[in-house]
Amino acid sequence: MKTEIRPTKDGSVTLYVPELDEHYHSINGALQESMHVFIRAGLEYVWHNQLEATVLEIGFGTGLNALLTLEQTLLNAQKVFYHTLEKYPLLPTLIDQMHFEQFIFNKQLLHFLPTLHTTPWNEPVTITPAFTLLKSETDLRTYLLPPDYYSVIYFDAFAPEKQPELWTDAIFEKLYTALQPNGCLVSYCAKGSFKRSLKAAGFIIEALPGPAGKREMTRAFK
Template sequence: MERKIIHTADGSKTIQLTGWNEQYHSLHGAVQEAYHVFIEAGLRQFSDRELSILEVGFGTGLNALITLVEAPSLNLTVQYSALETSPVIEAEWRELGYGSAFDTSRAALWYEALHLCTWEEPVTITSGFTLTKRNTDARRFVTAHPVYDLIYFDAFGARVQPDLWTEEIFISMFSALRPGGILVTYSAKGSVRRAMEAVGFQTERLPGPPGKREMLRASKPLNPGTLP
């Protein structure tokens, strides 16, 4: 499938998959969307603790980089796991250049480290951030115990990959979250919300990033009971 790098409205870049008419990030602003959905609605709900994060769709590495940059201000030590079956190539992530979007000069070095680190094992990027990249996707992801506090659900949209937005997928996500944990996603489709609620999530619609009216945040109850 043809891929090309394009500019978004906030000046940052993203990758467009022309055959699907789909982008890795919002055309209204790649960095802006990532902050709104995953940091403001997700990461900033936690502070002063160790935090275990699962990202569904490592993609360009933007969500991981922003998390790495923002976690110290919240006094968070982050264990970050990411699922990805089709890593972007080096020429692409270098052209995207997300490290230059941040005030700290270290962001470019961190961005490179996120992409160059080995797969399938924990890699310490900074003293407060460890990354484990796994070459799998949500359809094959299983965990024996609830180990995550926060899930960034950033798969391609249900229009092009409907099998990543099903009850079966959200059962897996629900099982992976600790009680009280949350999942955030840019999607606000009614079918997605119903799939989440069917497996036990409590959902809320939040104002979406520029270009989207709403987004979803789902919480696992403190006493979740038995899965459907």
């Protein structure tokens, strides 16, 4: 897919996909959205109960969520196994052009960004003793996920209007099965049809205040 680099309101950047008329992150702040939805509402929540989180991310994209998750393992004595699915991997040269150093100021962390993008696909790689990365180049719709495995799912697909095939009852049943009991799925989306699909799959839903520019986001429990 062709992409263009675009600024967002918190000083971070995202990618725009003209073909879908869609951005990879919120234009109200990419960094702010990732921190609010995935790190604070997802990772930090599951870390209350366990020292090691198994994360499943839908859509590796720019690696921003992965990088911010890695940052948390550098700040806390806790571990993450990070499994991310991506159908359309981006070129590391495009990531260089996004200049993460203009909005992420932790030099130790930035050093890992190229590594996240250049490590091989489809095999687990130990990035640090506390962070293992498995990038699967695949389509969520056909990929077989292990049952009762993940403690948190970052559901970061393109919006339901842009990619309805990833927001179906069947997809959320599959993700429900892959979650550990008491595990949770977090998403920036708060649409009624999304919540109905989650409910139909068996999830218990919680509406939380959304990131900048959005009234609500969703956290759903198994």
